[in-house]
Amino acid sequence: MKFTHEILETNxxxxxxxxxxxxxxxxxxxxxxxxxxxxxxxxxxxxxxxTPLESRGRDIYIREGCYTCxxxxxxxxxxxxxxxxxxxxxxxxKYDHPFQWGSKRTGPDLARVGGKYSNxxxxxxxxxxxxxxxxxxxxxxxxxxxxxxxxxxxARLRALRTTGVPYSNSTAEYExxxxxxxxxxxxxxxxxxxxxxxxxxxxxGNYDGDRTSVTEMDALVAYLQVLGTMVDFSKVKPExxxxxx
Amino acid sequence: MAxxxxxxxxxxxxxxxxxxxxxxxxxxxxxxxxGFYGTLLFAIAYWLVYPSWPxxxxxxxxxxxxxxxxxxxxxxxxxxxxTRAKLLKETQEAAAQQKPFxxxxxxxPFDQIGKDPDLSSFVTSAGKxxxxxxxxxxxxxxxxxxxxxxxxxxxxxxxxxxSHEKIQxxxxxxxxxxxxxxxxxxxxxxxxxxxxxxxxxxxxKADPAKAAEGKELFHSHAxxxxxxxxDEAKGRQDIGSANLTDKVWLWADVPxxxxxxxRLAAVExxxxxxxxxxxxxxxxxxxxxxQIKLLTVYVHELGGGK
Numbered sequence: 103m104k105f106t107h108e109i110l111e112t113n114x115x116x117x118x119x120x121x122x123x124x125x126x127x128x129x130x131x132x133x134x135x136x137x138x139x140x141x142x143x144x145x146x147x148x149x150x151x152x153t154p155l156e157s158r159g160r161d162i163y164i165r166e167g168c169y170t171c172x173x174x175x176x177x178x179x180x181x182x183x184x185x186x187x188x189x190x191x192x193x194x195x196k197y198d199h200p201f202q203w204g205s206k207r208t209g210p211d212l213a214r215v216g217g218k219y220s221n222x223x224x225x226x227x228x229x230x231x232x233x234x235x236x237x238x239x240x241x242x243x244x245x246x247x248x249x250x251x252x253x254x255x256x257a258r259l260r261a262l263r264t265t266g267v268p269y270s271n272s273t274a275e276y277e278x279x280x281x282x283x284x285x286x287x288x289x290x291x292x293x294x295x296x297x298x299x300x301x302x303x304x305x306x307g308n309y310d311g312d313r314t315s316v317t318e319m320d321a322l323v324a325y326l327q328v329l330g331t332m333v334d335f336s337k338v339k340p341e342x343x344x345x346x347x
Numbered sequence: 348m349a350x351x352x353x354x355x356x357x358x359x360x361x362x363x364x365x366x367x368x369x370x371x372x373x374x375x376x377x378x379x380x381x382g383f384y385g386t387l388l389f390a391i392a393y394w395l396v397y398p399s400w401p402x403x404x405x406x407x408x409x410x411x412x413x414x415x416x417x418x419x420x421x422x423x424x425x426x427x428x429x430t431r432a433k434l435l436k437e438t439q440e441a442a443a444q445q446k447p448f449x450x451x452x453x454x455x456p457f458d459q460i461g462k463d464p465d466l467s468s469f470v471t472s473a474g475k476x477x478x479x480x481x482x483x484x485x486x487x488x489x490x491x492x493x494x495x496x497x498x499x500x501x502x503x504x505x506x507x508x509x510s511h512e513k514i515q516x517x518x519x520x521x522x523x524x525x526x527x528x529x530x531x532x533x534x535x536x537x538x539x540x541x542x543x544x545x546x547x548x549x550x551x552k553a554d555p556a557k558a559a560e561g562k563e564l565f566h567s568h569a570x571x572x573x574x575x576x577x578d579e580a581k582g583r584q585d586i587g588s589a590n591l592t593d594k595v596w597l598w599a600d601v602p603x604x605x606x607x608x609x610r611l612a613a614v615e616x617x618x619x620x621x622x623x624x625x626x627x628x629x630x631x632x633x634x635x636x637x638q639i640k641l642l643t644v645y646v647h648e649l650g651g652g653k
Contacts, residue, residue: 134401135401135406138401138404139401139404139406140404177430178430178431179430179434180434183434183438184476189431189434217629217633218481218628218633219484220624220627222496222626223484223485223496227484233493234485234493235484308623336632339418339419340419341416341419341424341426341435344416344429344431346431347398347430347431
């Protein structure tokens with residue numbers, strides 16, 4: 103029997119299968135090589151999963167739609183490197199689900215904003231950007247000073263764990279994290295300690311200038327302050343990164 | 348009727364459902380079809396020209412050949428064309444062009460830089476975007492500062508010192524301001540007295556009796572203000588305590604207060620609440636030592652350098 107267009111159009115099952123085959127070609131061509139090629143994700147030291155507080159900050163970053171105006175991907179161009187710092191590596195977002203790369207910038211790229219400004223600046227800027235950057239068009243986010251709901255943070259870390267982020271749920275996983283990241287970081291990745299760790303970091307860091315309560319501002323500023331700071335580029339040879347491409 | 352429709356030729360596909368239901372077949376314009384084929388050809392050419400097409404665990408490396416750059420050991424090496432190699436090469440070329448200026452800047456003592464017109468204009472032109480990118484978010488454009496948070500860099504009042512060396516140290520290592528809160532240790536009346544004295548020190552209007560009481564407290568071991576601000580209340584640049592005798596206000600928003608009561612309240616707030624802010628980030632690591640020296644000169648020239 104000759105395979106004709108009519109057969110496709112008159113048999114819903116065949117049409118469905120043929121459509122899926124056609125669509126998956128695009129996906130396979132783009133995605134499959136990334137899993138096969140050895141050099142997709144650079145091997146660099148320092149990248150770790152977010153602490154519970156940083157992770158909640160990231161949730162707020164997504165909730166407020168920061169990504170609609172800010173990318174987190176410094177491209178390997180000279181002008182970007184001069185303004186934002188070292189170009190972003192794939193390895194730096196390997197624990198991001200989903201990643202926040204983006205291609206639209208109304209505001210500046212935030213991939214390396216960590217450490218660039220003081221906590222106080224971030225708080226002032228988030229509450230009212232124009233108070234520190236008069237020409238800014240960023241909206242005000244005054245409600246970030248409200249208390250952070252962290253009752254479900256353990257569940258959130260468990261969800262991330264199912265996507266492959268190594269938050270530890272057992273002694274064996276904890277031991278593996280100690281080996282991989284060291285004791286200090288491994289402690290922050292314990293799901294059973296998530297709430298206590300979150301509160302401890304918020305109080306010690308005092309990101310919002312108020313130690314008495316854990317606010318959404320604490321979480322968001324903690325997240326912003328860690329962005330792009332995990333890899334120490336003074337210890338990375340530039341030519342090594344070149345050879346991953 | 349179906350037959351009649353068929354006679355109209357290419358306008359229908361010839362399929363007929365339910366006796367009368369037909370499907371039109373209007374071919375795509377040929378320019379569109381050829382344009383589409385063109386994009387396919389373009390894609391194939393693109394795959395071959397740029398590094399992209401996967402082969403097993405590796406991939407085609409494109410036709411641009413290799414890019415040469417200098418590695419960390421100072422040797423020339425090359426790698427197939429990619430944007431990272433291109434960036435490394437371009438960065439090194441630009442650095443080579445700027446090197447004479449930066450070398451000269453590094454070798455010239457601070458007090459000689461202003462006397463060299465070439466070097467001064469390099470500092471001004473290269474310092475402007477550096478300052479705008481990294482410093483202006485807090486210190487504002489022109490270094491005018493922001494009362495309550497960020498010191499002005501354009502006046503001659505310096506918390507940690509306004510010499511080139513001190514500015515360089517501040518930019519490199521960052522600073523962390525701190526003043527303990529006195530709201531619990533002192534009675535409200537004592538805070539008011541201290542605030543009156545601080546206002547009087549700067550020539551602001553203050554109740555003389557309260558100011559006198561504040562002066563005593565200031566120098567007493569109960570409040571111990573003089574530990575940090577000094578016997579003459581002129582501040583100590585080695586620990587970053589403010590000079591309270593000049594008319595420059597940073598932490599207490601005295602200039603922004605509308606009346607005497609507001610000015611008093613502004614100073615009281617700082618004394619009672621203390622300061623756990625005044626954090627200047629460290630820029631070593633983010634900026635090169637040459638860039639920091641350049642910024643030091645730039646900031647020094649903003650108007651207030653000593």
